[in-house]
Amino acid sequence: MTEMQTTYNPKNFEERIYAEWEKNGYFRAKVDPEKVPFTVMMPPPNITGQLHMGHAMDNTMQDTIVRFKRMQGYSVLWLPGTDHASIATEVKIVEQLKKEGIDKKELGREEFLRRAWAWKEKYGGRIVEQLKKIGSSCDWSRLAFTMDERCSNAVREAFFTLYHKGLIYQGSRIINWCPGCKTALSDAEVEYSEDAGFFWHIKYPVEGSEESVVVATTRPETMLGDTAVAVNPSDPRYSHLVGKTLLLPLTDRRIPVVADEYVDKEFGTGAVKITPAHDPNDFEVGLRHNLEVIRVMNDDGSMNELAGAYAGLDRYEARKRIVADLEAQGLLVKVEPHTHNVGHCYRCHSTVEPIVSKQWFVRMAPLAKPAIDAVVKNKTKFIPDRFAKIYYNWLENIKDWCISRQLWWGHRIPVWYCEDCGEVICAKEDPTVCPKCGGAHLRQDEDVLDTWFSSALWPFSTLGWPEQTEDFRHFYPTDALVTGYDIIPFWVMRMMFSGLEYTGKVPFRDVLIHGLVRDEQGRKMSKSLGNGIDPLDVIDKYGADSLRLSLLTGVAPGNDTRYTDGKVEASRNFINKVWNAARFVVMNADGAELPAAGEVRLQPADRWIISRLQTCIREVTLAMQKYDLGIAADKLIDFMWNDFCDWYIELSKPALYGEDAEKKGGTLRVLLFVLDNALRLLHPFIPFVTEEIYSYLPETSGSIMTADYPRYNTKLSYKKEAKAFEGVIDLIKTVRAMKVAVNCPPTKKVKLFLVTDAKRLINLNKGAIVRLAGASEISFIESGSEVGEKTVSQVCEICHVFIPLGELVNIEEERKRLEKELDRVMGEIARAGGKLANSNFVSKAPKKLVDDERAKLEKFIDMKKKIEKQLEDL
């Protein structure tokens, strides 16, 4: 076996280890009826891009959970995959084509799709490689893609089912239209931002009168589609005009004045132009008053033939011309600057136009209800649970879901129209003839489905549903979904109602929500800001384990976190510490004779570290079960660094370097035992380095991935002994602090004189005290005066320490130190005394608390006496 290097260097082993894991099939899930399944579906990254920090965190969390469960003996399935990301990918490919000077339409649907699949091969594959780099232990043999055969079957089945239940319908409604992508968008796909604009006040003359009504609008070009002006029914300014007719400027149309509660008297002029084809509110008003719907815009955002003289102009050019023409005719009353919320496409950022259009919709009300109930009844739990409120908020206010997209890349809508008899056919298998008239002239709907329609089926489509496959029966419903709060409305919610609707079960039991990874200044990482940090660069510099750990420490579920190099460095330093601790143990164990585990006579320090280990196992396991990964990591780091490295390894040195072979063997046995357990506890967080170190340990074989997760063992908790040993640690710390206080170099050995009842405990640990406190000898005395020279002294838990320091003693500094200590102790006495003087505390608080408080008070009173005596002696 090669020797371990002095510093941790992840480049030496991360790649090799991942390949070994994969080769040995450790990631592959097995349907094992003997075992309890634990299933996690990876949120499929879009094939448009590459892994960013958010993916790194999301997948690290999943991997950590999944490795933990695997070691605990569950039959684990972590199923990976990628998303075709209909609109996002199509935008990318159109961009690419544009660079080549090719128009999508000219290329044709078939050739376009060929290119899209090529794109998928290239970028989908790259994402897989990136996921491997961070150590993801997912089952690549079950890798899924939202447009593969499995998922496509599921999409057909789902659409078919909803269609025949009447939950999918086609209708002409106001939808969000993206003139850039030339497709409809769902409400969730529109992002709003405060944009500067203008408020144009326009005069509409009243027919047969000198009077006119002034309306205010932010989008004058839509006036060509106006079919009414609305006023509030209780507005005295306009009541005489209700029912009258207005002459719509720039057109030869006449439109009525209608009264509608929707109009806010206080806002604008109190009169609103109504354009049912281009505004959702106006559409509603139009329905109430039976208004005509006149659409004046084309799909590309230009004006259509109904825009008269403005036909063919782009919407913004038309706006300019219309405003100019109104002004020329004296109909423009005024123009005010006005900032308002404008919707933008979440993919191409074009300004979205509300347009009336014929689209496919999912009726949401009947689906939302069970999805709400399932969370209310705790069948699915959000972690942290405040996200349940956000989920309710969405579902309770949900509108029908527009699922058709005028795109090519995606699941084509499984609906055909018979050109002979007009029949509409929704089928699972592509029909060849019309089932009604037998005609063969069938035309499939041109549109594809919203990309989230297939994502919504992810937890079961990937397992083969609607087939009752072995995987589906064993692994569904899944156990945990790990994802960011930003996609609750897009995805989590839709998986919930889909799972309930199609499988009758919630798709997952727990939803672990995490926040965003932000940059050092707390800003969102984004392409436009150029502040994104590539996880692969970080891995290259520090290793995957360091990145993983840095993304999980100090993070609470659901909270955003900032990425800083400092955090990664801190993690790297910790891992280096683990590396060197292991190196120390391995070097000492090399060639040494180890006693059988049962034959070791444990020393007090051994019992202490084993006890600490048990506490650590218990706390870490509990935290892991609650998905408190940050807490689990903190506890592990604390145990490993402070308890194991700083204390136990130092405590072990007298035995290791001493003459007593039995003690030495026993100590080595304990070192190995604790290290082995610690590595297994750490493995889910830092899988590579723990695997590498594991291979150096004597007596281990195979992969740490297949080792058991440590279990808390009451028999090894040694509570009493551990507590007693804490007294020894306290003594060592006290001596160190005393030396520092009087400027005595830590390397200078001092004589210790102790007044104590714990002689046995101290004698048992003499070697450790001598070494760690820097003592030359230890003597027991009955009182400080026995030392016979000037001393500094200090009371600690198990004794009263006197150190003769001769010339080194600075009386003034020592007095200051003692006075400060006295202050502190007096404060404690006041606090504890006050508490105990409160009869309510004594009678109502738990007895143990009261007893503890009494004991403390006594201890502090004793300390106070001793300090006062010392001050006198000075």
Place this chain on the structure above:
RNA sequence: GGGGGCAUAGCUCAGUUGGUUAGAGCGCAUGCUUCACAUGCAUGAGGUCACAGGUUCGAGUCCUGUUGUCCCCACCA
């Protein structure tokens, strides 16, 4: 307009169901090249837990209000 988050050390953040003297990392100060590790060791300074009330024997933690700040949704044409 509706909903939610956050406010704790100089900075970034933890703080489980209310219960010792409120923690960590980084930074800072002082001292250490002791044979695992300077990516280290030891010791230390640094906090009216935003503010005001309330519940409780006891509040960083629960309740109400205030201020500041961030996010999501809706949206006045």
